[in-house]
Amino acid sequence: MPGKTISEKILSRASGRDARAGDVVVCDVDCAMGTDGSVPMALDYFERMGGTHVFDPGRVVFVMDHYVPAPHSKTFDLQQRMRGFAARHAVALYDVGEGICHQLMVESGRTRPGLLLVGADSHSVTGGALNAFATGIGSSDLAATMICGRIWLKVPQTIKVTLTGNPACGVFPKDIALALTGLLGADGAAYQALEFDGPAAADLDLEDRLVLCNMSVEMGAKAGIFHCDRKTIAYLQNGGSKDPPSCLYRGDDRTTESFTPIEPDADAEYSRQITLDVSRLAPMIARPHEVDNVVDVTDAVDTPIHLVFIGTCTGGRVRDFHQASRILLAAGHLAPGVHLVITPASREIERALRLDGTLDRLAEMGATITPPGCGPCCGTAGPLPADGMNVISTANRNFKARMGNATASIYLASPAACAAAAVTGRITDPRDLAERVR
């Protein structure tokens, strides 16, 4: 028998079987997460399934991030129901304003190497950055898992993605993620896992790995997984390394739980192997209305931009805001008529940005700072674009009407490219502002 991929190893451990790609296995879930976008329906399924209690309240987490603050009294009602359930069943609840679920799953130390995590939100794949098998499910699967603690999964084949080279000035992890999405296509990794490997993958800091894993679902992937290395361990056990200054630094351990890093076998079988030399990449842009409609920024320059959004579970971390603010503050002003919306991905990130003065400086420039949450990205809360607006965003999706207006056009880019557009009023190659980029 050939060796195993990281996914096969984690699902073998979770199912207690020799799990191989293609097998359907029943797995014990280490943690199940739901949001105010998915839990209200899950509670309906829970009741209809005859659920009376949660299998292990310590392994279920609710996060209110989609409706921050509640934009409608009915949404507030749904959140109230979620709060009531969480209190009755002793389920951990992160309330409105505490952050986006995927960021909180990482910050809270719940995401650890070797674990099987399911989340009722497609971007739950983000957790693979810490060498976990993390995947998205719907509300009915969440309800069943809340009752029995298990889920059935088909063990995915794995595409090995080897990253090599050093990114050029002005090229960021988001550009690597977009380039990969363009390369594989929106369904290029459907039903499969991505395993990231190679020297450029090892060079990525943890917050950068989160960007690639987050976007892996935009290629259809069931999971996107990194190896566990000293950066992973430093993040979990020392709250993040200080050198280079980590935006995730908190000063204490994320977790005191032990964990076992999972390495693939040298003779693991992959469905496909691709190598991406990141030194050859330019800054990338995904044009409307598909995430895989990816071009070099040079093919999109001068497109007028009306609204700039920096935030989300893809691009709303301290490092992202620092990249953007270097360009924004050097210019000192936004282009006339451009609106800038800033949404930190969590309260911890918001606090760090407040302490170092970033938020104040951006607000003084005219940016609108919104509380941590998903709202603007999916049109569930916060500023919605006006008719015909062009938006550039650090988010992961640019579908028509994604931000709540079908006549708006959404471009996806790195925080630096978004900032460059904010100061010029049009899509701009961030390398043209090279002295401010790094």
Next chain:
Amino acid sequence: MRLELEGRARLLGDDVNTDYIISSSRKKETLDTGVLRAYLFESVNPAFAGSVRPGDVLVAGKNFGCGSAMEIAVTVLMAAGIRAVLARSFARTYYRNAINNGLIPIECDTSGIQEGTTLRLVLEDSRVRVIDEMPGREIAGVPLPSIMIEILSEGGLVPFFRKRRDFK
């Protein structure tokens, strides 16, 4: 298990994401699928919601149901009377959500199917067939894993789970 149904083909393209099926921003005011069905495909085909008939079968290209894992994108279709979706491929979360609610997802070559033609779908255990009456041909679908057949034959995850209480 044997399941057979017939319906009118309604053609859609590639990469139909769940936000196109029903916009996330519509979920703010209600999760009532009887209300939300009026907004089906509003951003890509505003005439669709008015023209959908119970029994219609959606016929799509690749990657149907990509994007958000929101399950309401399945239940809204069912509220409009749609019982099955044919696609060249599905996003995995949509596929699971469909099975869990008793919406039949059939992965098959949809390329020659014409709008409005009558389709007959036959599921016999893991074997899936689509009979396209217009040119009078049969298209083989990708067989379903046995766990999915069990869930589907119970009518979805709720009745399955009420009976079994677990997946073991």
